[in-house]
Amino acid sequence: MPLDALDKVQTLDDLTSAAAERNLTPGWIKRSTPLLWREPRSVFVPHQWTWHEAKAGLDSAARLIGTDLAERRNLVMRNPVDGNDFATLRTLVCAYQTILPGEVASSHRHAPHAFRVILDSHGAWSIVDGEKHPMETGDVVLTPGWSWHGHGHDGTAQAYWFDGLDVPLTHLLEPMFFEEHPAGLEPVKAVTPDSPFRFTWAATQKALDAARPDNEGHFGHRIVLDTQTMPTITIHMQRWDSGFRSKPYRSTANQIFIVLQGTGTSKVGDKTFNWSFGDTIAAPCWSAIEHQVSEDAVLVSMSDEALQRFGRMWRFEALD
Numbered sequence: 001m002p003l004d005a006l007d008k009v010q011t012l013d014d015l016t017s018a019a020a021e022r023n024l025t026p027g028w029i030k031r032s033t034p035l036l037w038r039e040p041r042s043v044f045v046p047h048q049w050t051w052h053e054a055k056a057g058l059d060s061a062a063r064l065i066g067t068d069l070a071e072r073r074n075l076v077m078r079n080p081v082d083g084n085d086f087a088t089l090r091t092l093v094c095a096y097q098t099i100l101p102g103e104v105a106s107s108h109r110h111a112p113h114a115f116r117v118i119l120d121s122h123g124a125w126s127i128v129d130g131e132k133h134p135m136e137t138g139d140v141v142l143t144p145g146w147s148w149h150g151h152g153h154d155g156t157a158q159a160y161w162f163d164g165l166d167v168p169l170t171h172l173l174e175p176m177f178f179e180e181h182p183a184g185l186e187p188v189k190a191v192t193p194d195s196p197f198r199f200t201w202a203a204t205q206k207a208l209d210a211a212r213p214d215n216e217g218h219f220g221h222r223i224v225l226d227t228q229t230m231p232t233i234t235i236h237m238q239r240w241d242s243g244f245r246s247k248p249y250r251s252t253a254n255q256i257f258i259v260l261q262g263t264g265t266s267k268v269g270d271k272t273f274n275w276s277f278g279d280t281i282a283a284p285c286w287s288a289i290e291h292q293v294s295e296d297a298v299l300v301s302m303s304d305e306a307l308q309r310f311g312r313m314w315r316f317e318a319l320d
């Protein structure tokens with residue numbers, strides 16, 4: 001059809017096909033994925049990755065590949081849905097990583113924001129923007145987007161941590177940049193135990209001691225870490241006593257829980273997960289969440305709540 005003939009078409013079908021030839025897609029046609037729908041329906045599924053399996057995999061990786069070949073020796077937690085090869089949830093990805101005594105993971109920087117939850121480490125360290133600080137068990141370490149970061153390990157036992165990043169969000173928005181440090185490992189400008197990028201286990205304990213449980217019973221003792229330097233990722237720490245049972249809720253935030261201490265059971269959507277140290281549980285947007293604690297527990301959670309709040313999209317609903 002000639003390009004000037006769009007005003008001459010006689011039928012709706014002809015209009016639809018003529019418009020399609022010009023990459024104009026009518027709003028009234030049926031699509032396999034509609035533009036709007038009634039309420040959130042994540043394509044991602046609730047899922048659990050267990051530490052005993054991930055650790056076994058990391059230990060084999062430590063035998064089979066060095067940090068000279070793998071810039072980061074990690075195992076990425078892919079949500080098990082068709083067509084997805086790395087995202088844990090829509091905006092977030094997480095991984096387990098390990099480093100051996102004496103190894104160095106060279107410095108790089110990238111647009112995505114990242115943080116680490118240190119699962120087991122004595123003697124590992126990070127250099128973030130020239131500041132070298134320890135990474136000890138229970139620490140949370142931030143690496144805001146475009147901050148140089150590299151790691152090393154002066155201890156005697158293999159170290160493990162959890163990585164959380166907003167890479168899927170960066171892919172969606174497309175401002176991805178990545179750069180390796182020209183020196184390999186970034187030179188150290190200062191050595192500090194009190195980096196603003198590091199939340200120590202002791203500081204977390206102290207803040208949780210002072211935290212009052214929420215009145216509604218959804219979150220128990222919970223604090224939020226200051227992640228203003230990486231506002232796309234919200235990090236909560238929560239401590240729950242044995243016997244605690246959270247009131248069920250759902251929110252639009254995509255949320256991932258990491259177990260630092262204790263045991264329990266969580267219902268996420270239509271799945272039930274029994275968890276213990278090191279496990280990771282993904283709770284997609286708008287899935288019902290309920291926790292029950294068997295042994296005193298500390299969990300970290302990462303989510304896109306602050307990002308959704310900024311966009312005035314975040315919504316919460318109590319389900320009890």
Ligand SMILES: [Fe+2]
Pocket residue numbers: 108109110114149
């Ligand atoms: Fe990185």
